[in-house]
Amino acid sequence: MITAPLGEGRLAAVAxxxxxxxAAAVAAAPAAHAGKVYELVGEHPLGGADLAAATGASYRPGALAATREAITAAGEALPYQVPMLVGTYSAIAGGFLDGSGVTDNALRTLLGREPLAALDAYLAALRPEG
Incomplete structure (x- = not known):
């Protein structure tokens, strides 16, 4: 079971x-990118249900306050991390990080290829090599 305060929100993650x-492409040709600002967002936004399905779990939206309490109670987060994580969860749940507000996503252009699926890249990184 994945319980997170994401609601039905989605995150346009980039691998x-x-x-x-x-970063390497921009660093290799700095003059071509001088003064430019690029929006880089994933092309396939992910939600809690997507994460759960990919891992064979089920998803249940959680409460933001309970998540804040759990992060704090674990005692492993630095003081700035608790509000940062809660703010990120809140932004995802509110639909602010799904990439829909980005009108000029430069990711594919700068890569010169189709972007990796962030979820696939993450799951591959979790697999033991062998």
Missing amino acids: RADLAAV
Whole structure:
């Protein structure tokens, strides 16, 4: 069971490898990118149900207050991390991180190829090599 305060919200995540590839491309040709700002968002936003389905679990939206309490009670988060995580969960649940507000997503252009599916890249990173 995955319980998170995401509601029905989605996150337009970008695979770490894609972000690294874009950073390398920009660093390799700085003059071509001078003064530019790029919006980089994933093309396939993910929600709690997507994460659960990919891992064979089920998803249940949780309460933001309960999540804040659980993060705090675990005692492993640095003081700034609790409000950061709660704010991120809240933004996802509110639909602010699903990528729909981005009108000029430069990810595919800067990569010169189709972006990796962030969820697939994440799950591959979890698999033991062998």
